[in-house]
Structures are given as structure tokens and as C-alpha cells.
Amino acid sequence: MAAYKPSDYELLRRRCAELKEQGWKQSKIAQALGLTQGWVSRTLKKYRQEGQASLTWRKPSGPDCRLTNEQIVQLLAELNKGAEHHGFSGAV
Known part of the structure; x- marks a missing residue:
């Protein structure tokens, strides 16, 4: 194919x-x-x-997000703190 x-x-x-x-x-x-x-x-x-x-072609939708909007905001805040803040050495 x-x-x-x-x-x-x-x-x-x-x-x-x-x-x-x-x-x-x-x-x-x-x-x-x-x-x-x-x-x-x-x-x-x-x-x-x-x-x-x-x-007709349709873009695959994928699964629905399991996180609430509040959890997404919290996740982004934690990610913005950086890897070193969470115990990793150097930026990842």
C-alpha cells in the first residue's frame, strides 16, 4: 500500500x-x-x-480531555515554575 x-x-x-x-x-x-x-x-x-x-475527510478528534479547566491552569502554573523548582538539575 x-x-x-x-x-x-x-x-x-x-x-x-x-x-x-x-x-x-x-x-x-x-x-x-x-x-x-x-x-x-x-x-x-x-x-x-x-x-x-x-x-469526506475528518480530522481525528481523539479522546476528550480528562482535566478540568482549573486543573489545566494549575498544571500550566507548575510547568512555568521550571524543572529545577521540582527537583531536577538544570532545565529539561
């Missing part, structure tokens, strides 16, 4: 759907685009279930 940037995958998903609608087989789509047949299969399955919305 070729190395692509995360944002490139939207174009690949759109092209997969396009080629499938033109009657291409999944294995041929994978071969033509330098992808695995499994990736193409999952992409087309999601496209059948969710439609065009499944083809």
Missing part, C-alpha cells in the same frame, strides 16, 4: 466510489490506486451505508 497523507484519503475514497459505480471490481480498484483490497472493501461498505458523507 502506498504512503498517503491523511487528507489524501478523501480523494481516494471518492475515486473508489466512482470506479465502483463504473463497474470496476474491488481488486482492480485496489490495484489501480495502490491500496489493499480490504481498505477498498471497507470504504465501499461504509459508502453504501452512509452515502457521500462517508467519503
Whole structure:
């Protein structure tokens, strides 16, 4: 499988759907685009279930922050005191 940037995958998903609608087989789509047949299969399955919305690129959201706003302020204050204040020798 070729190395692509995360944002490139939207174009690949759109092209997969396009080629499938033109009657291409999944294995041929994978071969033509330098992808695995499994990736193409999952992409087309999601496209059948969710439609065009499944083809757009979305930045991964990641987990929600577990710290409260008060804890974030406290953490920043401690970090700003520096490493030596917390017992480390020299700046880290």
C-alpha cells in the first residue's frame, strides 16, 4: 500500500466510489490506486451505508480531555515554575 497523507484519503475514497459505480471490481480498484483490497472493501461498505458523507475527510478528534479547566491552569502554573523548582538539575 502506498504512503498517503491523511487528507489524501478523501480523494481516494471518492475515486473508489466512482470506479465502483463504473463497474470496476474491488481488486482492480485496489490495484489501480495502490491500496489493499480490504481498505477498498471497507470504504465501499461504509459508502453504501452512509452515502457521500462517508467519503469526506475528518480530522481525528481523539479522546476528550480528562482535566478540568482549573486543573489545566494549575498544571500550566507548575510547568512555568521550571524543572529545577521540582527537583531536577538544570532545565529539561
